[in-house]
Structure formats: C-alpha cells, structure tokens
Amino acid sequence: MATKDRTFPVRDLIIALLRDQNIHAGHWGLTVHFNASGTTVSPTGQAGAGLPGLAIAVTGVSLVAAKEGEEGSLDASLVNPARTSRARKPTNQTLQ
Numbered sequence: 001m002a003t004k005d006r007t008f009p010v011r012d013l014i015i016a017l018l019r020d021q022n023i024h025a026g027h028w029g030l031t032v033h034f035n036a037s038g039t040t041v042s043p044t045g046q047a048g049a050g051l052p053g054l055a056i057a058v059t060g061v062s063l064v065a066a067k068e069g070e071e072g073s074l075d076a077s078l079v080n081p082a083r084t085s086r087a088r089k090p091t092n093q094t095l096q
Contacts, residue, residue, distance in 0.1 A: 010072070015079045017063050024082040029066040029073040033059045 008016075014030050017023075034056055041053030066073035 011074065013061070014063070014074050017061075018074070018076050018080045021063065023063070023076045024080055025077055027066040027068050027070060027073045027075050028063050029070065031062045031064050033061065035059045 010030055014028060017030075018028060036054055036056045039053050039055050040050040042048070042050055068075075
C-alpha cells in the first residue's frame with residue numbers, strides 16, 4: 001500500500017517538539033545530528049570505476065536554547081503559550 005509523503009518545514013518541527021515537551025518559555029532552535037562515513041562510490045554506468053565518496057546519515061535532532069532574535073529560533077511563549085486555568089463557577093449547594 002502506497003503512502004503519501006508528508007513534508008514538514010523546520011519551523012513546524014520546532015513547534016511540534018516544543019508542544020510535545022511542554023516547553024512554554026524561551027527561544028529555541030533545532031540542531032540536526034549527522035553521521036558521515038567515507039566509502040567508495042561507483043558512478044552510474046561506469047562499472048568498476050570506484051571513486052571516493054561520502055555517505056551521510058541523519059541520526060537525530062535536538063531542541064537547543066537560543067538567544068532572542070537568533071536566526072531560525074522561535075519564541076516558545078508565542079508558538080506554545082501556557083494554558084491559563086479557568087476559574088470554577090460557584091455552585092449553589094444546599095447543606096442538609
């Protein structure tokens with residue numbers, strides 16, 4: 001069964017992570033972790049012509065604290081404001 005691809009902008013990933021981690025204050029950015037490994041690559045159509053190459057894998061992401069106004073950062077208080085608790089309505093109870 002074919003699945004449809006879903007693409008997410010970095011901004012949306014930061015917002016989703018802030019909400020998931022219940023972060024409501026501060027400026028935050030995203031760091032992407034990579035793992036690189038040297039390898040031999042055979043160009044398409046050139047069997048036996050191994051060339052030096054590099055394989056890069058994304059191994060994870062991290063939310064990182066950022067300075068106010070730093071490029072690519074978001075203010076958690078704007079994109080994930082803390083919920084304010086509502087005051088309960090008084091109930092009329094009859095004491096018996």
